[in-house]
Amino acid sequence: MSLLYANLAAAGLRRRRLETVLTILVVAAAAAALTVALGVGRVADRPWERTFEATNGPHVTAMSIDVGADLSRLESRPEVVDSTGVRPVAISSFRLEGHTYGLRLIGSDGDPRVARPLLRKGARAGSGEVVLERSFAELLGLRVGDRLRTPNRPLRVSGIAVVSMGEGYPASQPGLAFAPVATIASVAPDRSRWGSLLGLRLADPKASREFVVSARGPGYQLEDWQATRAQAIDASRTAQVILSIFAALLLLAGGAVLATLVGGRVLAQVRQIGLLKAAGMTPGQVTRLVLVEQLGPAAVGCVLGIVGGMAATPLFVSGSASLLGASETPPLDALDAALIVGVVLASVAAFTYGPGRQIGRRTVGSLLAGTAPRRARSRLAGWAERSGASLPLVLGARDAFARPARAVLTALSLALTVAALVCTLAMEASLDVASTGPPPTPPVGAGIGLPGPDPVDDDAGEGARLRPIVYGLDAVLLLVTLANLLATILLSLRERVRNLGLLKAVGLTPNQVTATFLTSQAAVAAAAALAGLPLGLVLFRGAIELTGSADEFAYPSLLSLGLLAPAAVVVVLAIAAPLARRAAAQSVTDALRYE
Numbered sequence: 317m318s319l320l321y322a323n324l325a326a327a328g329l330r331r332r333r334l335e336t337v338l339t340i341l342v343v344a345a346a347a348a349a350l351t352v353a354l355g356v357g358r359v360a361d362r363p364w365e366r367t368f369e370a371t372n373g374p375h376v377t378a379m380s381i382d383v384g385a386d387l388s389r390l391e392s393r394p395e396v397v398d399s400t401g402v403r404p405v406a407i408s409s410f411r412l413e414g415h416t417y418g419l420r421l422i423g424s425d426g427d428p429r430v431a432r433p434l435l436r437k438g439a440r441a442g443s444g445e446v447v448l449e450r451s452f453a454e455l456l457g458l459r460v461g462d463r464l465r466t467p468n469r470p471l472r473v474s475g476i477a478v479v480s481m482g483e484g485y486p487a488s489q490p491g492l493a494f495a496p497v498a499t500i501a502s503v504a505p506d507r508s509r510w511g512s513l514l515g516l517r518l519a520d521p522k523a524s525r526e527f528v529v530s531a532r533g534p535g536y537q538l539e540d541w542q543a544t545r546a547q548a549i550d551a552s553r554t555a556q557v558i559l560s561i562f563a564a565l566l567l568l569a570g571g572a573v574l575a576t577l578v579g580g581r582v583l584a585q586v587r588q589i590g591l592l593k594a595a596g597m598t599p600g601q602v603t604r605l606v607l608v609e610q611l612g613p614a615a616v617g618c619v620l621g622i623v624g625g626m627a628a629t630p631l632f633v634s635g636s637a638s639l640l641g642a643s644e645t646p647p648l649d650a651l652d653a654a655l656i657v658g659v660v661l662a663s664v665a666a667f668t669y670g671p672g673r674q675i676g677r678r679t680v681g682s683l684l685a686g687t688a689p690r691r692a693r694s695r696l697a698g699w700a701e702r703s704g705a706s707l708p709l710v711l712g713a714r715d716a717f718a719r720p721a722r723a724v725l726t727a728l729s730l731a732l733t734v735a736a737l738v739c740t741l742a743m744e745a746s747l748d749v750a751s752t753g754p755p756p757t758p759p760v761g762a763g764i765g766l767p768g769p770d771p772v773d774d775d776a777g778e779g780a781r782l783r784p785i786v787y788g789l790d791a792v793l794l795l796v797t798l799a800n801l802l803a804t805i806l807l808s809l810r811e812r813v814r815n816l817g818l819l820k821a822v823g824l825t826p827n828q829v830t831a832t833f834l835t836s837q838a839a840v841a842a843a844a845a846l847a848g849l850p851l852g853l854v855l856f857r858g859a860i861e862l863t864g865s866a867d868e869f870a871y872p873s874l875l876s877l878g879l880l881a882p883a884a885v886v887v888v889l890a891i892a893a894p895l896a897r898r899a900a901a902q903s904v905t906d907a908l909r910y911e
Contacts, residue, residue: 323550336613338803343617343660344624345796351625352654352792353562355680364480371434372686373480373541374515375524381535387514387536395527400430400515406504407490410458410471417770418490419466421446421504422513423497431515433494436473441495444502445474451484452491466503471495483547489770505677512536533803558743558782561859562789565736589672590680593640607665616658616666626653628792694837708828712835719811721727726804726837727844733797734845734884739874740790741880744783798891805892808831809899813866821904829900834889841888845881864877 378387391399404423409416424433424441431448438460441447448458452475458464464471477494485491495503504510518524524540531538592602700713717723718767816829824832853871860869 338806339610340617340620342799342803343614343664343797344621346629347618347621347656347660348625349796350659351622351791352789353368353564354652354656355625355629367434367478368480368541368545369904371432371465371478371480372430372517374431375518375541376516376527377481377520377539377541378514378516378531378536379405379511379539380513381511384537384547385512387501387512390514390531391517391725392529393531395518395520395523396516397519398430398517400428400513401512404500405511405513406500406509408466408468409490410466410505411885412458412464415770417456419464419493420490421493421495421500423500424494425496430517431481433479435475438473439908440497441474441700443496443497444493446493446499447474447475448484449476449481450476450478452493455485456491466506471499471503481544486770491770515683515788558746558786561743561856562786562793563792564859565732565739565855570733586675586678589675590682593676593680599673602676603669603672607668609670609698610664611661614661615657621657621660622653648890680731706831708824708831710833712832713839715812715815715832716836716839726801726808726840727847729797729801729804730841730844730884731848732853733794733801734848734880735834735855736790736793736854737798737880737884738849738872738877739856740786741876742853742856742870743786745870745872781865792825801888802891805888806895807838808837809892809895813902815901816899817902817904820900826900830893830896833896834892835897837892838885839890842881843883845884848884849877849881 376390377729378390380387387402390396391401408419408421410419411506424447431573433449435447436450438447446464451474458473458476459765460473460475462473464473471493479492481492500510516527516704518527521541522540528538528540557911587604589606592605593599597605690773696713696716812833816833819829819832856869856871
């Protein structure tokens with residue numbers, strides 16, 4: 317029996333090559349979307365905490381603007397279990413493309429156990445070299461091998477690293493750099509203008525605030541890791557919420573793609589299922605056959621999608637990690653790939669079983685006739701008739717919701733696309749509002765020769781780095797949803813080929829037949845677009861409410877929302893029109909014999 321199922325499924329796949337290719341491509345898109353969503357979701361999960369753990373960050377940081385201040389006594393307190401040792405800090409500057417930028421140099425001789433910079437590119441700093449903090453390097457476009465022209469000597473960039481020291485650049489200025497003490501002395505020879513820095517690890521991290529209160533003294537300032545975390549989380553909140561929204565949307569898109577295509581493909585096989593039942597197959601056997609036929613192409617598409625998703629994920633993960641001040645997550649492993657395969661194939665099976673079981677219970681006569689169960693008269697068609705609309709418009713309005721299952725699947729696909737666009741418009745509006753934020757925060761110890769603020773805009777800088785990621789993720793999301801929309805419209809059209817042939821047989825011209833199909837698609841698209849607008853706003857609002865960030869986000873203008881709904885209908889018509897014209901051009905004989 318298993319061999320019979322395999323042979324029948326293979327024959328069905330060969331006979332319906334277009335649908336098979338569509339299944340492979342759309343399942344691949346869904347698997348790729350799930351892969352990217354998993355990678356992006358990992359980056360947005362506890363970004364500061366992951367960096368703090370990876371760098372073994374300090375629970376308390378002491379900073380003095382006086383190099384002679386005795387910070388070492390703090391190391392001897394009983395609460396302390398490890399430290400960075402007292403490090404010198406000096407302020408300098410460098411010229412880049414006609415502008416002057418501040419440079420905060422921290423001594424980094426040896427290999428510290430605490431607050432160790434986590435190298436992402438390059439190597440540790442040698443003589444005459446510096447390692448730059450990642451957000452500082454990326455915003456200014458500095459790379460390994462570049463040279464910084466400081467007043468006293470040039471410095472070569474040997475590496476770029478992630479650190480857990482409060483807000484990133486440019487929210488905190490000047491930018492961070494790590495260098496040997498001898499190199500710092502050659503850049504800033506006046507040691508009287510140096511400061512000092514000490515990072516402490518405590519036996520009880522939760523007692524860091526009490527430690528700060530009890531260890532206060534003249535000549536230095538203390539900051540505990542909980543305050544540092546609050547600053548970093550607040551600085552990265554916009555990026556984290558946006559990435560979380562996209563991860564959720566990609567997951568929804570992947571699920572919707574599978575539901576609409578797989579369920580729709582099963583609904584399109586009613587006549588073939590009728591023939592199988594007429595040949596003696598039971599409803600259960602028919603359902604199992606349909607499962608085998610769907611899972612084969614889905615497995616191929618799943619493999620292709622995971623490969624493509626793994627190739628695309630680093631493009632988003634690297635930039636996202638930089639925005640969040642996070643260490644990058646490891647690439648997907650075999651367990652992750654197996655999880656995606658399992659989720660996709662289980663979804664395909666679930667979305668196949670329901671429609672297949674429902675169709676399998678119908679009578680052989682209704683299946684062979686290719687007709688759906690009778691529904692009540694369409695109110696939309698009645699309104700079109702009373703308004704004096706032309707015959708193609710009336711027929712299209714009558715046909716729009718004649719197949720409720722197909723109409724729901726098509727509407728779901730388009731509604732998700734509109735919701736994604738609403739979220740994107742809301743993100744863009746939020747970035748515009750954020751550009752009016754407060755000026756950069758000077759670092760602790762700003763009195764040790766800090767130059768004026770760098771010629772950069774904190775919020776504009778975040779927007780410049782965030783927009784490419786937003787647009788890239790939106791492109792992935794739109795690609796998935798539009799591919800699904802194309803497949804859904806195509807399958808819907810192929811279901812109606814015989815009906816379109818009947819319309820031509822009773823005297824409608826090809827243009828009228830085309831108008832009939834486009835009217836039905838426009839009606840479904842309009843309903844879906846109107847549903848997608850509130851869906852997108854609800855998704856966006858829900859995401860920002862979960863993070864408590866409502867005051868930092870904005871919503872799209874009423875004008876943009878008002879234009880989005882008709883634009884969605886136009887897109888559907890643009891996709892459907894050439895397909896409908898091609899179907900309407902078939903001869904009546906070919907259309908009526910179409911399987």
